[in-house]
Amino acid sequence: MDGSPDLLRSVREEARRRGVRWTAQRQIVLETFLASHDHISVDELHHRVREIDHSVSAATVYRTINMLVDIGVAHKRNFGSSSASFESALTKQHHDHLVCTACGQIEEFHHDLIETLQDEVAKDRGFSLSHHRMELYGVCAACQLKGVIPRPAPVVETAES
Amino acid sequence: MDGSPDLLRSVREEARRRGVRWTAQRQIVLETFLASHDHISVDELHHRVREIDHSVSAATVYRTINMLVDIGVAHKRNFGSSSASFESALTKQHHDHLVCTACGQIEEFHHDLIETLQDEVAKDRGFSLSHHRMELYGVCAACQLKGVIPRPAPVVETAES
DNA sequence: ATGGATGCAAAGTATTTGCAACCTG
DNA sequence: CAGGTTGCAAATACTTTGCATCCAT
Numbered sequence: 180m181d182g183s184p185d186l187l188r189s190v191r192e193e194a195r196r197r198g199v200r201w202t203a204q205r206q207i208v209l210e211t212f213l214a215s216h217d218h219i220s221v222d223e224l225h226h227r228v229r230e231i232d233h234s235v236s237a238a239t240v241y242r243t244i245n246m247l248v249d250i251g252v253a254h255k256r257n258f259g260s261s262s263a264s265f266e267s268a269l270t271k272q273h274h275d276h277l278v279c280t281a282c283g284q285i286e287e288f289h290h291d292l293i294e295t296l297q298d299e300v301a302k303d304r305g306f307s308l309s310h311h312r313m314e315l316y317g318v319c320a321a322c323q324l325k326g327v328i329p330r331p332a333p334v335v336e337t338a339e340s
Numbered sequence: 341m342d343g344s345p346d347l348l349r350s351v352r353e354e355a356r357r358r359g360v361r362w363t364a365q366r367q368i369v370l371e372t373f374l375a376s377h378d379h380i381s382v383d384e385l386h387h388r389v390r391e392i393d394h395s396v397s398a399a400t401v402y403r404t405i406n407m408l409v410d411i412g413v414a415h416k417r418n419f420g421s422s423s424a425s426f427e428s429a430l431t432k433q434h435h436d437h438l439v440c441t442a443c444g445q446i447e448e449f450h451h452d453l454i455e456t457l458q459d460e461v462a463k464d465r466g467f468s469l470s471h472h473r474m475e476l477y478g479v480c481a482a483c484q485l486k487g488v489i490p491r492p493a494p495v496v497e498t499a500e501s
Numbered sequence: 502a503t504g505g506a507t508g509c510a511a512a513g514t515a516t517t518t519g520c521a522a523c524c525t526g
Numbered sequence: 527c528a529g530g531t532t533g534c535a536a537a538t539a540c541t542t543t544g545c546a547t548c549c550a551t
Contacts, residue, residue, distance in 0.1 A: 200505055200550050221541085236508045241541060257418055261516085262540060277467055286465055293457050297476055300449050305481030306438055313474040315458055320466030361525050361530055382516080397533045402516060422541085423515060 186213065186269060190252050199246060204235050208243040209252075218256060218264035218285060258285070258314065275313040281322035347374065347430060351413050360407060365396050369404040370413075379417060379425035379446060419446070419475065436474040442483035 190209060191201050211227045212219070225240045244265055247253040256264040258278055273294075277286040293313070301308040351370060352362050372388045373380070386401045405426055408414040417425040419439055434455075438447040454474070462469040 195551095198505085202506060202550075204507070234508080238509080238542080239507060242506080245542095277462065277465055279467070280470065286467075288461050288465070290457060290461055293454055293461075296451060296454050296457075297474075300451055300454075301438065301476050301478055304438055304447055304449070305484070306440070306447075306476065306478040307484055308476055308478035309441065310478075311474070311476040313458075313472070315462050315467065315469055315472040317462055317467040317469035317471075323466070323468055356526090359530085363525075363531065365532070395533080399517080399534080400532060403531080406517095 190247075190250075190269070193250055193252075194246070197250060199250075204232070204239050205243050205246075207231050207235065208240055209247070212244065212247065212253065212265070213267055213270065218258075218266050220262050220264055222262065224265070256312075259316075275315075277315045277317070277319075279319035279322055280316050281318045281325075284319055284321075286319070351408075351411075351430070354411055354413075355407070358411060360411075365393070365400050366404050366407075368392050368396065369401055370408070373405065373408065373414065373426070374428055374431065379419075379427050381423050381425055383423065385426070417473075420477075436476075438476045438478070438480075440480035440483055441477050442479045442486075445480055445482075447480070 187206075187209060191206075194205075195201060207228055208224070211231065212224060215224065215227065221237070221240055221244060224244065225235070225237050228235050228240060244253060248255050248265070252268055253265045254268050256266065256276075258264060258276070259280075271287075272289065274287040274289045275293075277288055279285070297311055297313075298308060348367075348370060352367075355362060355366075368389055369385070372392065373385060376385065376388070382398070382401055382405060385405065386396070386398050389396050389401060405414060409416050409426070413429055414426045415429050417427065417437075419425060419437070420441075432448075433450065435448040435450045436454075438449055440446070458472055458474075459469060
């Protein structure tokens with residue numbers, strides 16, 4: 180979960196292989212990113228990076244994280260909020276997310292059968308799948324105990340299941 | 341799929357019931373929205389609304405579509421792009437999406453077993469689920485024939501499945 | 502040395518909001 | 527008539543970009 184020397188090196192090599200130059204800033208951003216557990220926003224990442232080198236700009240963090248997404252090192256996520264979250268594609272297996280709409284807590288899960296069924300759906304439609312995104316939204320156990328209202332507003336006559 | 345008088349009326353009534361006032365602008369936005377098939381952006385919706393009444397502002401379209409989401413008439417979606425898409429919650433059953441990353445085409449699908457399994461996952465974790473989002477990204481059959489490169493860039497050593 | 506990278510500020514997007522005039526209930 | 531709604535412009539929030547300078551290769 181921390182940036183092991185091996186992992187750091189292989190990312191750097193992969194970047195170089197693609198003609199991306201390796202700078203001190205990128206090293207710090209990468210290390211900070213890999214050392215961050217779970218999901219992190221650019222803003223949060225920038226804050227943490229500045230604790231190490233206060234001169235690194237937000238633009239550089241944006242440019243670096245985008246580069247990491249390009250080379251497959253980071254995943255970009257978009258939960259409800261307006262800003263994107265990123266997480267390492269290297270230190271974890273593929274997984275999906277359970278998001279608590281009350282406290283914002285995010286749990287990860289993986290379900291082989293669902294994955295298989297998704298592949299089947301895609302195959303049936305002739306799609307060559309590259310990735311997917313599945314997020315389940317609800318109220319977590321803790322928040323239910325705290326008495327948070329579980330459901331949003333009711334709805335007009337619908338065709339929903 | 342077009343705004344049938346009944347549907348329009350029941351939405352208006354639901355809005356009024358909540359103390360929302362019904363204006364000419366909201367009527368136009370609602371009619372235009374319901375008459376739009378599939379997924380529409382605020383920008384596109386605004387364009388279409390202005391074909392009927394050129395004086396309706398973007399702010400009003402934003403305010404109205406947000407109101408429609410609040411009362412459960414519209415769903416807000418966030419596919420890859422920076423702007424949100426909306427679709428009617430009334431004229432269609434719940435469904436998920438297959439998105440072609442080459443041409444942008446969006447197909448809908450529904451899979452009962454996947455839904456059931458999602459509910460199970462949530463139950464196992466103690467979540468009270470309110471909604472979910474599942475999008476499968478890949479290249480559609482047509483684009484594969486046209487010879488679009490199916491996959492993005494390769495990746496450094498990963499822990500992916 | 503050469504072309505990519507950086508910091509800064511400015512520019513872009515997408516969306517929201519303050520305000521005075523206006524209209525619905 | 528009271529208070530929600532509108533158009534407009536300004537404000538936000540997030541992200542990208544132009545540019546002169548800098549630095550990795």
